Amino acid sequence: MSLTPARKFKSSRQRDxxxxxxxxxxxxxSAAWIFEEARKHLPSISLGTVYRNLAMLKxxxxxxxxxxxxxxxxxxxxxxxxxxIRCLVCGRVEDVPPSAQSFSYSQVEGAVGYRVHxxxxxxxxxxxxCETAAANE
Amino acid sequence: MSLTPARKFKSSRQRDxxxxxxxxxxxxxSAAWIFEEARKHLPSISLGTVYRNLAMLKxxxxxxxxxxxxxxxxxxxxxxxxxxIRCLVCGRVEDVPPSAQSFSYSQVEGAVGYRVHxxxxxxxxxxxxCETAAANE
DNA sequence: CCATAAATTAATAACGATTATTATTTTTGA
DNA sequence: TCAAAAATAATAATCGTTATTAATTTATGG
Numbered sequence: 001m002s003l004t005p006a007r008k009f010k011s012s013r014q015r016d017x018x019x020x021x022x023x024x025x026x027x028x029x030s031a032a033w034i035f036e037e038a039r040k041h042l043p044s045i046s047l048g049t050v051y052r053n054l055a056m057l058k059x060x061x062x063x064x065x066x067x068x069x070x071x072x073x074x075x076x077x078x079x080x081x082x083x084x085i086r087c088l089v090c091g092r093v094e095d096v097p098p099s100a101q102s103f104s105y106s107q108v109e110g111a112v113g114y115r116v117h118x119x120x121x122x123x124x125x126x127x128x129x130c131e132t133a134a135a136n137e
Numbered sequence: 138m139s140l141t142p143a144r145k146f147k148s149s150r151q152r153d154x155x156x157x158x159x160x161x162x163x164x165x166x167s168a169a170w171i172f173e174e175a176r177k178h179l180p181s182i183s184l185g186t187v188y189r190n191l192a193m194l195k196x197x198x199x200x201x202x203x204x205x206x207x208x209x210x211x212x213x214x215x216x217x218x219x220x221x222i223r224c225l226v227c228g229r230v231e232d233v234p235p236s237a238q239s240f241s242y243s244q245v246e247g248a249v250g251y252r253v254h255x256x257x258x259x260x261x262x263x264x265x266x267c268e269t270a271a272a273n274e
Numbered sequence: 275c276c277a278t279a280a281a282t283t284a285a286t287a288a289c290g291a292t293t294a295t296t297a298t299t300t301t302t303g304a
Numbered sequence: 305t306c307a308a309a310a311a312t313a314a315t316a317a318t319c320g321t322t323a324t325t326a327a328t329t330t331a332t333g334g
Binding site: 009010015046054 | 279280281282283285286
C-alpha cells in the first residue's frame with residue numbers, strides 16, 4: 001500500500017490518543033473534529049500535531065483517509081474492507097458493505113498500462129433524514 | 138444528477154470558451170490550467186470567473202468534477218461513462234474504460250437506507266513512466 | 275539511572291486553492 | 305433602444321493544511 005519503505009516513528013501520547021479517538025467512532029471525522037475530541041483529554045494539544053500524526057498513522061497504514069469528494073480530509077480508523085456513501089445534501093459519510101464483485105486489476109492494468117495498487121468505490125445519494133426533510137418542504 | 142431544479146444561466150463568451158477548452162483536452166485539468174489556457178484567447182479573463190463558470194457548467198451537467206483524491210479540483214469534459222486511475226507518484230489522472238460489472242444501487246439502498254444517485258470508481262496505481270523511473274533508481 | 279541525541283510538540287506563521295465582494299460591463303427581452 | 309438582471313474583472317477574504325522553530329519528550333546506551 002505504501003510506495004516508500006516503512007519509517008520508524010517514536011511513540012507519543014498525542015498519537016496514541018488520536019488513534020484511540022479514531023478507533024472509537026464509527027464516523028469519518030475531520031482533523032478539526034479529532035482535534036476538539038483530543039483537547040478534552042490533552043488540552044494543550046495543537047491542531048498541527050493532529051495533522052502531523054494523522055499523516056504518520058496513515059503512512060503506517062494504521063488509519064485510512066477517505067478519497068470521497070474533493071473537500072476536506074476525512075479519516076477512517078476501520079481498516080476492514082468497505083465502501084462509502086456520501087449524502088449529497090448534508091455531506092454525511094457512512095459505510096457501505098463491500099461490493100461482492102471482484103475488481104479485475106489485471107484488466108485495468110492491461111487497458112491503461114498502470115500497475116494498480118488499490119481502488120476506491122464511493123456512492124453518492126441522499127440519506128434518509130434529508131430525503132424526509134425534502135418530502136416535507 | 139442535480140438535486141435542485143435547473144437554473145437558467147445567461148450565456149457568456151467566457152463560459153463558452155471554458156467549455157470548449159475542457160472538451161478539447163483528454164486530460165483532467167485544474168481551474169488554474171484552464172485559466173492559463175483561457176487567457177490565451179481572452180487575456181482579460183480572471184481566475185474567479187473560471188471557478189464560477191466551472192461551477193455553473195457542473196450544475197448544468199455539462200462537465201464533471203472528479204472525485205479522485207482530496208487534493209485540488211480536477212474537471213472532465215467527457216460525459217461518457219468511465220472510471221479513472223491516478224498515479225500515486227506523479228498524480229497524473231487517466232481514463233479507465235468503465236467496468237463491465239453492474240453496480241446494484243438497490244442493494245446499497247437496502248443496506249444503508251440512502252437513495253443512491255450515482256457512484257464513482259477510482260483506481261490508484263503507478264503509471265508506466267514512474268514505474269520505469271523507479272526501476273532505474 | 276542518567277546523559278545525550280534524536281524525534282515530537284505547541285505555537286504560530288505561511289501557503290495555496292477556492293469563494294466572496296463590488297463596481298462595471300454585458301446580455302436579454304420587452 | 306432601453307431597462308433590468310446577470311456576468312465580469314479585480315481583489316480581498318476565507319479555510320484547510322503545511323512549514324517553521326524553540327522547547328519538550330522519548331529512546332538508548334553507558
